[in-house]
Amino acid sequence: MVSRIIPVECFDLVIFGGTGDLARRKILPGLFRRFLGGQMPENARIIGAARSNLDDAEYRDMVAGAITEFGGAEAKDTECLSRFLKQLHYVQVDARGTDGWADLAGLMKPDVIRAFYFSVGPGLFGDLAERLHLHKIADAQSRIVVEKPFGRDLETARALNETLALHFDEQQIYRIDHYLGKETVQNLMAVRFGNVLFEPLWNNHYVDHIQITVAETVGVGGRGGYYDKSGAMRDMVQNHLMQLLCLIAMEPPSMFEADAVRDEKLKVIRALQPVDYHQIVRGQYNATDKTQNYRDDAENPRSHTESFVALKCHINNWRWAGVPFYMRTGKRLKARNSEISVVFKDLGHSIFEGDEARHRNILTIRLQPNEGIDLQVTIKEPGPGGMRLVDVPLDMTFADALGPDADGGSDAYERLIMDVIRGNQTLFMRGDEVEAAWSWTDPIINGWQERNDVPKEYDTGSSGPEDSLMLLHRDGRRWHEIKA
Numbered sequence: 001m002v003s004r005i006i007p008v009e010c011f012d013l014v015i016f017g018g019t020g021d022l023a024r025r026k027i028l029p030g031l032f033r034r035f036l037g038g039q040m041p042e043n044a045r046i047i048g049a050a051r052s053n054l055d056d057a058e059y060r061d062m063v064a065g066a067i068t069e070f071g072g073a074e075a076k077d078t079e080c081l082s083r084f085l086k087q088l089h090y091v092q093v094d095a096r097g098t099d100g101w102a103d104l105a106g107l108m109k110p111d112v113i114r115a116f117y118f119s120v121g122p123g124l125f126g127d128l129a130e131r132l133h134l135h136k137i138a139d140a141q142s143r144i145v146v147e148k149p150f151g152r153d154l155e156t157a158r159a160l161n162e163t164l165a166l167h168f169d170e171q172q173i174y175r176i177d178h179y180l181g182k183e184t185v186q187n188l189m190a191v192r193f194g195n196v197l198f199e200p201l202w203n204n205h206y207v208d209h210i211q212i213t214v215a216e217t218v219g220v221g222g223r224g225g226y227y228d229k230s231g232a233m234r235d236m237v238q239n240h241l242m243q244l245l246c247l248i249a250m251e252p253p254s255m256f257e258a259d260a261v262r263d264e265k266l267k268v269i270r271a272l273q274p275v276d277y278h279q280i281v282r283g284q285y286n287a288t289d290k291t292q293n294y295r296d297d298a299e300n301p302r303s304h305t306e307s308f309v310a311l312k313c314h315i316n317n318w319r320w321a322g323v324p325f326y327m328r329t330g331k332r333l334k335a336r337n338s339e340i341s342v343v344f345k346d347l348g349h350s351i352f353e354g355d356e357a358r359h360r361n362i363l364t365i366r367l368q369p370n371e372g373i374d375l376q377v378t379i380k381e382p383g384p385g386g387m388r389l390v391d392v393p394l395d396m397t398f399a400d401a402l403g404p405d406a407d408g409g410s411d412a413y414e415r416l417i418m419d420v421i422r423g424n425q426t427l428f429m430r431g432d433e434v435e436a437a438w439s440w441t442d443p444i445i446n447g448w449q450e451r452n453d454v455p456k457e458y459d460t461g462s463s464g465p466e467d468s469l470m471l472l473h474r475d476g477r478r479w480h481e482i483k484a
């Protein structure tokens with residue numbers, strides 16, 4: 001299958017924090033893949049910026065190392081890699097000081113798109129925004145890309161929005177949630193709004209409930225310091241899971257265009273009913289023989305931070321009244337498996353004699369691994385013996401249907417960075433969306449703090465705490481099994 005690549009205009013992309021972990025693991029290898037994909041014009045430049053004392057050659061060496069380590073098979077193309085590296089530069093800059101800013105200003109080309117990736121701690125966002133203006137490096141067409149965490153509650157998110165708004169318009173601010181760059185997450189919109197099949201059924205007349213699972217096998221080792229102050233609610237639910245919820249539940253936007261899509265997502269968040277604490281389960285992983293427990297990983301022996309959350313919520317609107325949405329996410333679970341399941345209601349009446357089994361249609365959108373969609377349908381069991389019914393999946397695994405390059409081999413980050421250059425904000429969070437999401441999660445987190453809530457322990461390699469299974473059992477339902 002030949003993919004249609006949309007070329008981008010010439011650009012200067014400055015990566016503040018260009019020597020950091022995110023830049024090395026995701027941003028730079030991703031940009032190299034876009035270079036290989038023919039999407040980086042020859043005179044486009046990537047400028048790393050940080051406090052470390054490096055020249056261009058040393059920076060290129062560092063980037064070559066990062067791409068070799070994290071870039072996958074493509075990194076073996078040494079001829080292309082050396083051509084890519086020529087488009088890289090480095091400036092030593094202190095976000096909080098005066099050093100380096102005049103050099104950066106002098107390096108920028110006129111008449112090309114300027115994008116500034118803030119791949120540094122959020123405490124530096126305001127400093128960077130201020131200095132980009134002070135030194136006249138950013139103009140009205142410039143874009144800034146900011147990383148999560150976008151605040152740690154409503155108050156801090158609002159303060160951050162206000163700080164950025166002092167120097168940049170909302171149209172210039174690209175708040176990254178890398179889940180929105182995932183191929184299947186975008187496919188969710190294609191499936192819903194590109195087919196006549198699903199939309200008529202997408203409501204409380206036909207849908208029994210919806211499940212969203214983002215299960216990980218990794219623990220928090222290596223980033224325990226950050227994670228222990230955050231927890232699964234802030235790290236995953238407030239952003240990634242809520243974005244998935246929005247895409248599954250929103251009304252059709254009038255156009256696939258930034259504000260039309262974001263307006264609809266915002267309406268979903270605003271319609272979310274506050275969650276009763278009985279409808280939430282918090283968990284923390286416990287060691288098995290071969291692994292550490294959460295408290296060791298987080299280096300905090302008394303930590304009550306959750307590495308798992310499961311909850312049931314409702315959206316108070318005409319379409320979804322009465323339909324529960326169950327969400328769960330956790331670390332060190334039995335498999336890396338993220339999916340959304342839309343479970344349709346039972347048939348009102350079965351015409352098949354003796355058919356006592358409960359046959360249900362379930363549409364499952366698999367985000368990772370093994371991206372694809374399957375629809376559970378009921379058919380006649382093959383062979384003689386009368387009309388016996390059986391449920392089978394109509395499976396569309398993208399790699400089978402579209403070939404191994406179904407996702408163009410690209411990663412969420414590179415796709416989103418190219419959208420920044422194109423000036424397309426559809427897959428980025430707007431400031432009011434982020435604030436609305438915090439307004440919903442803050443009372444949950446504050447409630448835990450007020451009650452000194454202690455998370456339930458769960459075994460590494462399990463499906464999470466028993467109580468999370470009970471969350472659905474109480475309603476006569478069960479989670480889709482977490483399997484690799």
Ligand code: NDP
Pocket residue numbers: 016017018019020021022023049050051052093094095096118119120121122124147148149
């Ligand atoms: P790192 O600590 O690995 O890197 C921080 C970078 O910022 C380094 O390049 C550092 O270089 C630079 N830096 C620090 N202080 C200054 C300063 N005063 N002036 C200029 N540059 C400075 O962090 P990460 O790369 O892991 O994370 C970056 C951001 O991305 C954070 O906001 C993080 O929360 C977010 N994020 C990270 C993810 C990841 O997988 N790593 C995932 C999602 C979000 P130097 O010391 O040379 O100045």
Ligand code: BG6
Pocket residue numbers: 148216235236
């Ligand atoms: C990040 C979280 O935003 O997403 C991590 O901070 C998490 O804790 C990661 O592991 C999951 O992303 P992915 O793309 O691996 O599902």
